[in-house]
Amino acid sequence: MKITVMGASGLVGTQLVEKLRQMDIEVVPASLSFGVNSVTGEGLTAVISGADAVIDVTNTALFGDDSALAFFKSSTRNLLNASADAGVRHYLALSVVGTPRLVESDYFRAKMVQENLIRAARRPFTILHSTQFFEFISGVINLGADGNGFRLPTASVKPIAADNVAEMLAELAVGAARNDTVEISGPERFGLDEIARMYLTANEDTRQVISDDSVPYYGVELNDDTLLPLNDRRIGSMRYGDWLYRSMAS
Template identity: 75%
Template sequence: MKITVMGASGLIGTRLVEKLRQAGMEVVGASPSLGVDSVTEEGLRGAINGAEVVIDVTNTTSFGDDSALGFFKASTRNLLAAAADAGVSHYLALSVVGTPRLVESDYFRAKMVQENLIRAARRPYTILHSTQFFEFINGVIEMSAKGDEFQLPSALVQPIAADNVAAILAELAMAAPRNDTVEIGGPERFGLDEIARVQLAADEDRREVIRDDRARYYGVELNDDTLLPLKGSRLGSLRYGDWLYRSMAN
């Protein structure tokens, strides 16, 4: 089976390509750094030609303005058109748990548009909703910085290791399209303020975390279940503490 991974140079993409190749798949890794751009269409048709599955793990570099919308509109439309012309039989895309509940945010509104374009294309598809990655917790913390402290709500999160996300994507790629959304999360739940304290302690960062339930996440006020996967969702196997230990050892 030939599989094209769009966004192959990113956090998830690099892991995904490796896992698919280990499973014996023929994999084309595609990203701007590899000469394939889903927005300008440079190299796009060649990368997708002959593929049975396209996995879209592309992402924008901007999270705080409307440029994310432009990226996901152009990228997704171009990918879907190229996939249709190539006769791709499964379009698999990575998105975010809670996206429909976070559309006040420019970024998540753009992700919702991406998902709607995929559904409207009337091609066999699967959308994987993942919770926040362990690897991005530091970024979430830094976005909440107010001077020498961090202000975060106690809303619950259920983060997951990037390796677990890549493994589930690889599994879905080698299976039949669901024509639906699958949700995944990590094995544990934390308050956002709580996990920030754990991460900062591991980093030996003495700045204080202040609980503020009015503090916003990507510009959105949260309740306790906004960022949680649905009941019965798939769970990753790696616990946050074990991941932190491994990260500090490397």
């Protein structure tokens, strides 16, 4: 079996490539650092040719105005077209739990467009919705920076280790396309304010976290279940406290 991973240089992509190789699967890593540009289409034909599956774990750091939308529109269309031309039997993409409920945000509206393009292509696909990664919790905390502390909502989240997401992507990639969305989360439920306090304490950061449900998340006011999985849910094995301990020790 041959699988192309687009976004192979990122947090999940690097771990995914390694896991697939451990499964004795032929993997073609693709990203800008490998000379492949999904936005312009440069190099796509070569890396997708002969692939049984394509896994799209691309992302953009551009969150404002229409930048994310332009990225996901161009990247997804190019990847889908190249996959169709190559006869790829399974297109698998990583997205975010809660995306349909967060479309007031420019970024999540762009992710919703990405998902809709995949569904509209009428090719075998699976979309994996993941909750927030442990590795990105610090970024979520900084969304609530307020003077010498933080203001964050109490809305619930079930964050997950990126390694567990890579495991699930590898498992899905070698199976049949679901033509649907699968969701994955971590094993524990926290309030955003609560997990911020855990992170700051572990890092010996004495700044205070104030609970404030009026604070938006990427521009969206949250309900308690906005960021929680609803559908065909899988549970990652890594607990947040264990991950914190390991990350502090490394």
